[in-house]
Amino acid sequence: MSKRIGEARSGVSKRARKSDGDENIGRYTQGPLDEAFGSHPVLPVEGDSEVTNYLKQVRQQALSDDTVFFARRDRNTPKEVSTKDVPETNEKFRIWAQMVMDRFMAQKTEMKQTHASRTYTYPGTSAEWRALIMGSEPPEHGYFTALSHSSVVKLIVYATKWLSAKTSPNLSLWLFTLLVRLDTPLDYSETAVLREAAKKAIRIYTRANLQLDPTTKYTFGYLVAIIGTYYGQQDLLREVDAIDL
16 A cells, blocks of 8 residues: 555645635636526536536436535535434444545645645646556645646546546545545536546446455545535435445
8 A cells, every 4th residue: 555545544644735715716607507407517518528528428417316416515614524324234334434534624624724835737638637647646735726626627527537446546546635625515517527436436346346456445435435425415325335345
C-alpha cells in the first residue's frame, strides 16, 4: 500500500488546505432553466465532447431515476455526518463508513484552510489527464482548490470512466481528493455523475465476486459511503450488503 493511500485511509495529511473560492457563485443563475429539473445545468449538454456526451447519458438516467436526491448541503455543514442509513444487516460496513466519513469531513475542513501559493498549469485533454492521474499521486491541495467547479466535475467524470476491477492507487487518491474538493449544492446532472460513480463501483464489485484487491475494494467502499452519506444519495447505502470490506 502506498504512503498516500495510507494517509487517505487514516485521514492524515501534511498539506494545508484553503477554503473553496467564490468564483462559482453565479453558476446557478446563468443560462436557460432546464424544463425537467428547474435548475441551471453547470456544464453544457450541447456539443460532441467526451464530457458533454457523458452528461447527456447521466441526464437521461436522472430523468428516469426516481431515487435521485439533490445534494443541497452548504459549506457550513457540521463535521458530524452519520451513516445511519446503512442497513443494520451490514454493521461492519456501517462502522467502517463512519470512520471514512469522519476522515472525509476532517479533510474537507482542512481544504477550507488551504491557500494556493502559485499559478498552476493543467492538462488540456482527457488523455493528458489520464497520463497524469494514473502516473502520479495527487499534487498539493492548492492544485485542487485552484480548479473551477466545472473542472472538478469533469475530472470526476473521467475518473469514473477509468474505474475498473483493478483500480490503481493513484486513481483512488485523486478521486478521493476530488470528492473532498467538490462544492455543494449540486445540480441534477452533477448529482447523477456522482450516482453513476457509486453505481459503477457496486456493479464491478458484484461482477467480480469479491475477487478484488484491497485498494479497489477501499475505493469502491468510500465511493458508496461518501456519495450515499455526504451527497445525500441514501438509497445507495441500502445496496451495501454487496460490499464486504
